[in-house]
Amino acid sequence: MDKARKTIKVNKASITPTLSEAAFVKSLKVQNDIYNVSFKNIQFSGADLTALFEKKSIIANELVLEPVIKIFNDRTVMPGTESKMGKYPYRSMMKMRTKFFIKNIKVKNGYISYRERGAISKNIGDVFFSNVNGSIENVTNIDSCIKQKLMMEVKVQAKFLNMAVLNSHWKMPMNAVDGAFVITGKLAGFNGTNTNPIIEPLGMGSIKSGNMKNFTFNIKANDKKAEGDVVLLYDNLKIKLLKNSEQGIKNKSLNSFIANILIKNQNPSNGNLRTGKIEFNRVMTTSFFNIVWKSLFDGFKKSLR
Numbered sequence: 001m002d003k004a005r006k007t008i009k010v011n012k013a014s015i016t017p018t019l020s021e022a023a024f025v026k027s028l029k030v031q032n033d034i035y036n037v038s039f040k041n042i043q044f045s046g047a048d049l050t051a052l053f054e055k056k057s058i059i060a061n062e063l064v065l066e067p068v069i070k071i072f073n074d075r076t077v078m079p080g081t082e083s084k085m086g087k088y089p090y091r092s093m094m095k096m097r098t099k100f101f102i103k104n105i106k107v108k109n110g111y112i113s114y115r116e117r118g119a120i121s122k123n124i125g126d127v128f129f130s131n132v133n134g135s136i137e138n139v140t141n142i143d144s145c146i147k148q149k150l151m152m153e154v155k156v157q158a159k160f161l162n163m164a165v166l167n168s169h170w171k172m173p174m175n176a177v178d179g180a181f182v183i184t185g186k187l188a189g190f191n192g193t194n195t196n197p198i199i200e201p202l203g204m205g206s207i208k209s210g211n212m213k214n215f216t217f218n219i220k221a222n223d224k225k226a227e228g229d230v231v232l233l234y235d236n237l238k239i240k241l242l243k244n245s246e247q248g249i250k251n252k253s254l255n256s257f258i259a260n261i262l263i264k265n266q267n268p269s270n271g272n273l274r275t276g277k278i279e280f281n282r283v284m285t286t287s288f289f290n291i292v293w294k295s296l297f298d299g300f301k302k303s304l305r
Contacts, residue, residue, distance in 0.1 A: 006047045014038035030080035036070040058100035067110040075119035083284040101145045105136040114289045123201035129158035146174045164190040179223035187215040210237040228278040230299035235266040263304045276303030
């Protein structure tokens, strides 16, 4: 720590589960998220050392870090009944005892994953983002700072499933009592079959072929629901529907045949551009990451019809 320059450096900090995923799930009576979080090369610049030592508050102009955030949930475990209303990450930080104001957080070369074992398939789908880079502005739980600037904004670029670049912009009003937030984003083109490791275990479907050219989305959500729209540009799409059996995951041949008749194999089709409307009601026992992922998946499915 350099007091003259007011810079604080920390090599690494982490919150690591004491149990493995398998052991954690075995110990559960009801569903619960397991978090594995670590940060490397942490550096606070423009830190207020007086506030830190005398008031136990963290005040800084900039924080630079390299995060690794892993979240896992097993949907084969009995659902819990405890509501997670008001526990979105940015709302939880408002309840923290330690007061803080960081003007800008710079995220470098991060990694974020949300893994889930499907209730029907019993298999795991892993939605992950690598090479996460971006900024988070106005990170605070101090009332006077919130009055000066209400909005916390996240601008991030990442690589989805190591194959396509995602750009997204998140807006979170710090005074919202209903957990409101807005996300807009754009995902570059990719081969649809590469998403099967997610779609098969969590959506009980599979993409046989499909050229996904562009995926844009707009989500407006709160504690209870998410609304918005997605536009997926694609062609040459063929899918199959799956079912669980004693012999494992099998193809629903007849249903798949009908599904390929009902869905459009391209967008635009006959000069008409289709939009998938997001109308997703949150299950109150699920997490913030779950509502974001499931809302996008809801719009994705509807954009195919």
